[in-house]
Amino acid sequence: xxxxxxxxxxxxxxxxxxxxxxxxxxxxxxxxxxxxxxxxxxxxxxxxxxxxxxxxxxxxxxxxxxxxxxxxxxxxxxxxxxxxxxxxxxxxxxxxxxxxxxxxxxxxxxxxxxxxxxxxxxxxxxxxxxxxxxxxxxxxxxxxxxxxxxxxxxxxxxxxxxxxxxxxxxxxxxxxxxxxxxxxxxxxxxxxxxxxxxxxxxxxxxxxxxxxxxxxxxxxxxxxxxxxxxxxxxxxxxxxxxxxxxxxxxxxxxxxxxxxxxxxxxxxxxxxxxxxxxxxxxxxxxxxxxxxxxxxxxxxxxxxxxxxxxxxxxxxxxxxxxxxxxxxxxxxxxxxxxxxxxxxxxxxxxxxxxxxxxxxxxxxxxxxxxxxxxxxxxxxxxxxxxxxxxxxxxxxxxxxxxxxxxxxxxxxxxxxxxxxxxxxxxxxxxxxxxxxxxxxxxxxxxxxxxxxxxxxxxxxxxxxxxxxxxxxxxxxxxxxxxxxxxxxxxxxxxxxxxxxxxxxxxxxxxxxxxxxxxxxxxxxxxxxxxxxxxxxx
Amino acid sequence: xxxxxxxxxxxxxxxxxxxxxxxxxxxxxxxxxxxxxxxxxxxxxxxxxxxxxxxxxxxxxxxxxxxxxxxxxxxxxxxxxxxxxxxxxxxxxxxxxxxxxxxxxxxxxxxxxxxxxxxxxxxxxxxxxxxxxxxxxxxxxxxxxxxxxxxxxxxxxxxxxxxxxxxxxxxxxxxxxxxxxxxxxxxxxxxxxxxxxxxxxxxxxxxxxxxxxxxxxxxxxxxxxxxxxxxxxxxxxxxxxxxxxxxxxxxxxxxxxxxxxxxxxxxxxxxxxxxxxxxxxxxxxxxxxxxxxxxxxxxxxxxxxxxxxxxxxxxxxxxxxx
Numbered sequence: 001x002x003x004x005x006x007x008x009x010x011x012x013x014x015x016x017x018x019x020x021x022x023x024x025x026x027x028x029x030x031x032x033x034x035x036x037x038x039x040x041x042x043x044x045x046x047x048x049x050x051x052x053x054x055x056x057x058x059x060x061x062x063x064x065x066x067x068x069x070x071x072x073x074x075x076x077x078x079x080x081x082x083x084x085x086x087x088x089x090x091x092x093x094x095x096x097x098x099x100x101x102x103x104x105x106x107x108x109x110x111x112x113x114x115x116x117x118x119x120x121x122x123x124x125x126x127x128x129x130x131x132x133x134x135x136x137x138x139x140x141x142x143x144x145x146x147x148x149x150x151x152x153x154x155x156x157x158x159x160x161x162x163x164x165x166x167x168x169x170x171x172x173x174x175x176x177x178x179x180x181x182x183x184x185x186x187x188x189x190x191x192x193x194x195x196x197x198x199x200x201x202x203x204x205x206x207x208x209x210x211x212x213x214x215x216x217x218x219x220x221x222x223x224x225x226x227x228x229x230x231x232x233x234x235x236x237x238x239x240x241x242x243x244x245x246x247x248x249x250x251x252x253x254x255x256x257x258x259x260x261x262x263x264x265x266x267x268x269x270x271x272x273x274x275x276x277x278x279x280x281x282x283x284x285x286x287x288x289x290x291x292x293x294x295x296x297x298x299x300x301x302x303x304x305x306x307x308x309x310x311x312x313x314x315x316x317x318x319x320x321x322x323x324x325x326x327x328x329x330x331x332x333x334x335x336x337x338x339x340x341x342x343x344x345x346x347x348x349x350x351x352x353x354x355x356x357x358x359x360x361x362x363x364x365x366x367x368x369x370x371x372x373x374x375x376x377x378x379x380x381x382x383x384x385x386x387x388x389x390x391x392x393x394x395x396x397x398x399x400x401x402x403x404x405x406x407x408x409x410x411x412x413x414x415x416x417x418x419x420x421x422x423x424x425x426x427x428x429x430x431x432x433x434x435x436x437x438x439x440x441x442x443x444x445x446x447x448x449x450x451x452x453x454x455x456x457x458x459x460x461x462x463x464x465x466x467x468x469x470x471x472x473x474x475x476x477x478x479x480x481x482x483x484x485x486x487x488x489x490x491x492x493x494x495x496x497x498x499x500x501x502x503x504x505x506x507x508x509x510x511x512x513x514x515x516x517x518x519x520x521x522x523x524x525x526x527x528x529x530x531x532x533x534x535x536x537x
Numbered sequence: 538x539x540x541x542x543x544x545x546x547x548x549x550x551x552x553x554x555x556x557x558x559x560x561x562x563x564x565x566x567x568x569x570x571x572x573x574x575x576x577x578x579x580x581x582x583x584x585x586x587x588x589x590x591x592x593x594x595x596x597x598x599x600x601x602x603x604x605x606x607x608x609x610x611x612x613x614x615x616x617x618x619x620x621x622x623x624x625x626x627x628x629x630x631x632x633x634x635x636x637x638x639x640x641x642x643x644x645x646x647x648x649x650x651x652x653x654x655x656x657x658x659x660x661x662x663x664x665x666x667x668x669x670x671x672x673x674x675x676x677x678x679x680x681x682x683x684x685x686x687x688x689x690x691x692x693x694x695x696x697x698x699x700x701x702x703x704x705x706x707x708x709x710x711x712x713x714x715x716x717x718x719x720x721x722x723x724x725x726x727x728x729x730x731x732x733x734x735x736x737x738x739x740x741x742x743x744x745x746x747x748x749x750x751x752x753x754x755x756x757x758x759x760x761x762x763x764x765x766x767x768x769x770x771x772x773x774x775x776x777x778x779x780x781x782x783x784x785x786x787x788x789x790x791x792x793x794x795x796x797x798x799x800x801x802x803x804x805x806x807x808x809x810x811x812x813x814x815x816x817x818x819x820x821x822x823x824x825x826x827x828x829x830x831x832x833x834x835x836x837x838x839x840x841x842x843x844x845x846x847x848x849x850x851x852x853x854x855x856x857x858x859x
Binding site: 043048049051052058059060062063131132133134137189190194195209210211212213215234236237238239240242243246247249250252383410411412413414415416417418421422450451453454455 | 569570571572573575576577578579580581586587588589591595622623624625631634635690693694697698701704705706707708711806807808809810811812815816819822823824
């Protein structure tokens with residue numbers, strides 16, 4: 001009798017502690033619908049094939065979407081964008097900002113059973129982040145060494161001051177740790193673990209069937225006891241957007257992350273009670289649609305012409321009618337989704353056709369006999385329906401003020417080569433991605449001195465010594481308040497100059513089947529661990 | 538033995554063609570702006586100069602074009618198709634992984650189109666200008682005029698979303714672990730929609746050709762002779778007319794086997810099938826030269842062998858051809 005009764009008590013106890021947990025969670029602002037159920041398989045849409053699955057070598061949403069469940073970074077961000085311990089449990093810096101010490105989590109093992117130690121951190125930082133990781137090699141340019149006084153302490157030594165808050169905001173994306181014992185002494189780029197990742201995360205890699213699917217299953221030895229809830233995650237590779245929508249609607253897929261469905265379908269699914277269509281959980285990864293001016297064209301080198309172009313665009317109209325409201329007027333390089341850095345009251349160029357015409361006249365480009373002032377070639381990047389629509393909208397709008405626009409389309413490689421390597425464009429338009437801190441991937445759009453051909457950097461034939469100085473000062477300023485002020489100064493300067501313009505501010509859209517719970521609860525949720533995600537059955 | 542010698546001769550004579558195609562394609566792709574590293578960087582959404590240089594060295598793209606071409610041909614002579622940039626493994630493996638799905642899809646679509654096309658073509662020809670003929674010809678026209686991606690998507694909307702009878706995409710149930718007959722049935726369920734989508738256009742072509750050539754052969758003297766000597770109508774159609782009317786359709790199959798290999802990008806994308814068409818498309822977009830050249834190589838070999846088989850079938854159908 002006794003032995004039967006006991007499990008009931010335990011179960012009740014567990015339930016009680018769960019409800020206590022639920023209460024706590026709802027107090028802290030998270031949504032808890034019901035008691036989590038264990039088990040189940042979640043199918044995730046993967047809209048492009050990945051060459052490698054190693055986030056310590058490749059910083060991209062496509063790689064994170066899969067590997068963030070298998071490998072883990074030192075720190076992650078919570079729903080408010082505050083750094084949270086992952087593989088690092090605490091961190092500190094010295095007054096000169098040149099030494100940053102991480103205390104590492106104890107009792108963590110790799111999926112192959114070996115213990116996780118500071119040697120892994122040292123190896124990953126020096127051999128992967130610094131050498132191969134995109135944005136990582138820039139971030140860690142002044143990293144001189146990582147010392148390992150003991151197995152659970154890693155000391156990062158920099159030759160120039162590294163602001164701790166910058167590093168902590170960058171590390172969720174650029175701070176994934178790879179196992180040293182797997183990579184050491186091999187050709188890192190050819191290592192088989194790049195496509196069959198070994199990590200410390202809540203899910204273990206099982207299989208990557210090219211062109212079809214990737215599977216990861218529950219890691220029973222995960223350091224967060226009792227997690228994850230799911231048995232399996234399957235990423236299904238579906239390149240056709242309409243087919244992906246069909247997969248979501250038929251229930252074959254549960255999650256479509258990173259705006260991977262057609263805009264019209266997103267709008268339709270928004271009204272369907274079975275799904276949640278949300279930008280929540282993507283706050284850390286803002287996207288802005290750009291207008292990149294080639295200052296080698298004399299017309300575009302004139303500040304009045306650039307301002308006139310922005311004045312000529314009714315961006316609010318575009319967002320409402322073309323983007324179905326999935327976007328709003330951009331205000332500068334730092335998006336509103338980054339409250340730590342977003343400055344108020346910066347120079348803006350609202351829609352004003354008459355002013356645009358007046359500015360163009362003042363610049364000396366009067367309308368000719370055919371009503372045209374001059375013509376430009378506009379290159380839209382091929383990665384998104386919105387860019388293509390935007391290019392057409394720009395063409396029509398500028399036509400209205402007498403600037404003739406020819407749209408020239410290329411595929412991805414062609415676009416990058418023509419824009420950033422050959423400078424064979426007048427205006428280019430694509431996406432700028434903001435990654436939690438302006439120093440990670442935003443200021444490179446304005447800082448001079450980028451190597452020719454380096455994509456998403458200042459290739460405009462424009463430079464400003466004053467702005468370069470602000471960027472450099474901000475990147476090594478240790479006081480968060482002063483850094484914030486420097487970035488406000490930066491935004492003011494570039495919003496005045498308009499070397500390029502961030503016209504539309506958007507967030508990625510996630511479509512989730514409502515049978516899933518605990519989703520979209522961090523600022524980079526599709527790229528986070530999903531240990532607490534569960535599915536109702 | 539004679540067949541083997543013939544096959545050998547065929548293969549030998551196609552080597553120069555093959556070489557010209559491969560070298561031509563290699564040079565053509567040099568004209569496309571950007572290389573595989575650009576494509577990769579585009580996919581990643583960001584990259585810095587140091588990493589880009591590192592990757593160019595890694596993929597051997599830092600050498601001049603002539604050197605790259607020389608390396609490629611030297612490898613080809615050794616029957617080595619090289620290393621795939623997108624997939625990080627030998628091209629041979631990448632293609633072999635995709636071949637089964639492609640052949641299965643193509644094989645089933647082609648045979649369905651062939652047999653259904655012939656059957657419908659015969660019915661239409663026998664009842665020419667009556668209602669079955671009108672119905673079949675109209676249907677054929679509709680099939681022929683409708684783009685296949687639309688058929689595919691409509692099939693998904695009706696059968697996968699509304700009725701939930703068939704899966705909306707994929708090749709088999711992921712992680713179900715079926716074996717033997719269960720697996721065959723599972724894959725068959727997944728292939729119903731893509732096969733029909735791909736087959737409908739070809740079906741339309743075959744049925745029209747079949748109808749036309751049946752009508753033509755039916756007017757020939759030997760048919761009249763056969764009827765005059767009292768051969769049963771069934772036997773006239775099957776033994777005399779059909780055999781002769783089949784020749785154009787067989788020719789067409791030989792021609793289309795090649796296009797079908799590369800022509801299913803749309804269907805493969807819509808149904809998320811891991812086929813060669815999508816692989817080829819992907820390798821163009823990703824500027825993965827080795828993979829693309831490998832696919833061309835394999836496709837060329839397939840076309841050569843299919844045409845060889847068509848020749849053999851010709852000889853069977855019409856003894857005057859030998």
